[in-house]
Amino acid sequence: MLKINNLSANIEDKSILKDFSLNINPGEVHAIMGPNGSGKSTLSNILSGKKGYEISGEVLFENNNLFELETEERAHKGIFLAFQYPLEIPGVNTNIFLKTSLNAIRKAKGEKELDAIEFLKLVKEKARELKFDEEKLNRQLNVGFSGGEKKKNEILQMSMLSPKLSILDETDSGLDIDALKVVSDGVNTLRSKDNSFLIITHYQRLLDYIKPDFVHVLMNGKIIKSGGPELALELEKKGYENFN
Amino acid sequence: MTEQIKTDFEKIIKTSAFSEKDVELKKMYLNKFLETGFPTRKLENWKFSDLSQIIKKNIGELSFYNDYSFTNKVDTSIFVEGIEHNKIVFINGKVEKVDFTHEDHDKIEINDDFKFVNRLEDDNSLISLNNAFTNKCYKITVKKNYTLKKPLVVYHSTNNKIKSKNFNLKLEFQLEQNSSLRLIDLFNDGSENNFINIFYNFDLKENAILKNYKIDKAQNKNIRYSYNNIEQDNNSVSETFVLSSGSNFSKNEINCNLKGEYSSAFVNGIFSLNDGQHHEIRTIINHLVKNTKSYQLIKSVLGKNSKSAYQGKIFVDSKAQKTDGYQLSKAILLDETSEFNAKPELEIYADDVKCSHGSASGSLDENSIFYLMSRGLNYQQSKELLINGFLLDVVEKITDTEIKNLVKNMIGLKE
Numbered sequence: 236m237l238k239i240n241n242l243s244a245n246i247e248d249k250s251i252l253k254d255f256s257l258n259i260n261p262g263e264v265h266a267i268m269g270p271n272g273s274g275k276s277t278l279s280n281i282l283s284g285k286k287g288y289e290i291s292g293e294v295l296f297e298n299n300n301l302f303e304l305e306t307e308e309r310a311h312k313g314i315f316l317a318f319q320y321p322l323e324i325p326g327v328n329t330n331i332f333l334k335t336s337l338n339a340i341r342k343a344k345g346e347k348e349l350d351a352i353e354f355l356k357l358v359k360e361k362a363r364e365l366k367f368d369e370e371k372l373n374r375q376l377n378v379g380f381s382g383g384e385k386k387k388n389e390i391l392q393m394s395m396l397s398p399k400l401s402i403l404d405e406t407d408s409g410l411d412i413d414a415l416k417v418v419s420d421g422v423n424t425l426r427s428k429d430n431s432f433l434i435i436t437h438y439q440r441l442l443d444y445i446k447p448d449f450v451h452v453l454m455n456g457k458i459i460k461s462g463g464p465e466l467a468l469e470l471e472k473k474g475y476e477n478f479n
Numbered sequence: 480m481t482e483q484i485k486t487d488f489e490k491i492i493k494t495s496a497f498s499e500k501d502v503e504l505k506k507m508y509l510n511k512f513l514e515t516g517f518p519t520r521k522l523e524n525w526k527f528s529d530l531s532q533i534i535k536k537n538i539g540e541l542s543f544y545n546d547y548s549f550t551n552k553v554d555t556s557i558f559v560e561g562i563e564h565n566k567i568v569f570i571n572g573k574v575e576k577v578d579f580t581h582e583d584h585d586k587i588e589i590n591d592d593f594k595f596v597n598r599l600e601d602d603n604s605l606i607s608l609n610n611a612f613t614n615k616c617y618k619i620t621v622k623k624n625y626t627l628k629k630p631l632v633v634y635h636s637t638n639n640k641i642k643s644k645n646f647n648l649k650l651e652f653q654l655e656q657n658s659s660l661r662l663i664d665l666f667n668d669g670s671e672n673n674f675i676n677i678f679y680n681f682d683l684k685e686n687a688i689l690k691n692y693k694i695d696k697a698q699n700k701n702i703r704y705s706y707n708n709i710e711q712d713n714n715s716v717s718e719t720f721v722l723s724s725g726s727n728f729s730k731n732e733i734n735c736n737l738k739g740e741y742s743s744a745f746v747n748g749i750f751s752l753n754d755g756q757h758h759e760i761r762t763i764i765n766h767l768v769k770n771t772k773s774y775q776l777i778k779s780v781l782g783k784n785s786k787s788a789y790q791g792k793i794f795v796d797s798k799a800q801k802t803d804g805y806q807l808s809k810a811i812l813l814d815e816t817s818e819f820n821a822k823p824e825l826e827i828y829a830d831d832v833k834c835s836h837g838s839a840s841g842s843l844d845e846n847s848i849f850y851l852m853s854r855g856l857n858y859q860q861s862k863e864l865l866i867n868g869f870l871l872d873v874v875e876k877i878t879d880t881e882i883k884n885l886v887k888n889m890i891g892l893k894e
């Protein structure tokens with residue numbers, strides 16, 4: 236599904252990702268763990284099409300050259316990024332945003348757009364599953380939301396859009412244990428033989444709830460080790476400093 | 480200009496039935512105007528908008544003789560739908576229709592030969608020009624304790640039958656105790672390259688409420704100047720909303736004298752400009768007695784080669800303790816050629832006051848765009864959503880729900 240070959244990324248002469256390679260097959264869950272500043276968010280941003288990086292290497296998504304696709308085209312093809320720091324968008328109603336987003340993607344996929352009633356039915360159902368305060372859906376997008384609510388809102392968006400590849404950038408940080416369970420349920424519901432996940436986290440904790448197939452350790456823009464779920468436990472025990 | 484304006488003035492005098500006294504007064508105003516002519520950037524008030532140059536560049540030589548004997552047919556297709564309203568229709572500066580069918584007739588007084596009073600003739604040459612050339616001034620009085628059932632829409636239409644390059648119009652409103660008026664000014668231009676000079680005077684008695692919504696939305700090549708003077712007695716409220724978007728050049732001046740305790744003034748404005756447009760709002764809020772309040776919020780969205788300016792002055796008299804004055808302006812510059820100028824001015828002579836101002840401008844936030852696009856919205860959709868969001872809180876300041884929705888539809892704001 237996703238093939239990253241020798242991806243390097245610089246910002247203003249600073250090298251952030253170095254010869255990064257990763258292969259994600261349909262249905263797989265990959266976890267990337269790494270210390271602050273190791274390049275995790277940079278990787279997620281590049282996969283979603285954020286501008287401002289000098290890039291070399293190759294990324295294929297279902298055999299499309301990702302670098303030839305605009306950010307919204309990647310979303311249309313099924314890439315979703317749950318932001319580490321979801322943005323506050325003043326004056327934009329959350330429901331209207333969600334509906335615009337869902338229908339943009341449905342339209343691009345050649346599916347029928349949802350009318351207001353169909354949309355509301357769906358969003359309410361998803362919000363309930365995620366124990367997301369429905370009243371918040373009528374507020375300005377992420378404005379005045381707590382850290383946890385913002386993260387839940389990302390997962391709500393993910394559930395609504397049912398992407399093929401979901402990238403979760405430290406979605407667990409800032410979540411209490413109840414919210415963590417709800418968010419994990421949201422991810423596990425979407426898991427299928429077709430849908431893949433790239434889960435970026437600092438802590439092993441999340442991986443108790445979302446069982447990864449593979450764990451990779453990222454340091455200084457490079458994967459230094461890959462393995463199964465046991466790698467996360469080892470990392471937790473030793474800490475990043477003593478790892479290696 | 481001088482020869483032309485004098486000839487045109489003589490023509491106006493000849494073809495109208497002014498009394499000798501009026502003619503004298505008009506001559507006095509003409510001379511006052513001629514002393515200084517159109518304002519230039521040398522005047523502090525006009526430092527961001529050199530009207531003299533702007534007229535020269537866009538229109539060239541002005542002509543001033545507006546033929547008021549010519550009757551224009553009222554095009555009813557311009558009327559706002561979906562909201563019942565009273566009407567005053569100006570076409571090319573001449574009143575063609577006055578219609579207050581929705582109101583109790585003994586509660587509204589309409590006087591069509593109101594004599595301009597000798598005030599406000601300070602050093603504003605444009606008001607002098609207006610006084611010299613307007614032929615008629617309607618005065619609308621709303622009687623004590625009366626709230627107009629429906630809003631009044633003043634249609635400012637122009638068409639290409641206009642012969643003069645300049646025309647002037649004037650309205651006078653008196654709101655007696657406990658009365659209230661919702662007034663929408665709607666600009667609808669079918670002419671090009673006119674200089675339109677508008678003067679409104681409002682007199683708000685105790686507890687009166689004025690809501691004035693000025694909607695300059697339809698794209699046009701005219702140059703517009705509009706001056707609102709608002710006098711406020713005890714407990715009166717004025718709310719002014721300006722959508723400044725359609726004209727080639729526009730300057731709205733709002734002068735507000737808070738001379739009764741607990742009176743308050745609200746001014747909210749949106750500039751939405753592009754392609755060489757240049758607009759300005761200048762406010763002067765004079766807090767003259769204790770316990771008065773003013774609040775101003777101005778937002779700009781500026782496309783290629785466009786420019787907006789906001790000059791907001793808050794004056795607090797030494798008697799005006801407990802004044803509460805606030806102003807904020809924000810601008811989004813969509814292009815490197817767009818320009819926003821803010822000049823806040825606080826002049827405070829009392830010590831127990833709460834006054835603040837702020838101003839910020841920047842480009843559209845790239846991270847927000849990325850966030851929205853990552854959800855499948857294209858660049859244009861993302862940009863529109865952000866701009867609508869940015870402007871929404873100004874529209875939300877409109878206290879009349881019916882008109883708020885009307886304005887939202889007009890400017891395409893989605894909730």
Ligand SMILES: Nc1ncnc2c1ncn2[C@@H]1O[C@H](COP(=O)(O)OP(=O)(O)O)[C@@H](O)[C@H]1O
Nearest residue numbers: 246249251269270271272273274275276277278
């Ligand atoms: N826009 C930027 N400009 C300059 N340096 C950046 C920028 N974004 C990230 N970096 C740097 O790149 C490195 C990796 O950042 P990031 O991908 O956010 O790491 P992580 O998400 O793993 O904490 C850090 O050293 C960070 O300071």
Ligand SMILES: [Mg+2]
Nearest residue numbers: 275276319405
């Ligand atoms: Mg990060």
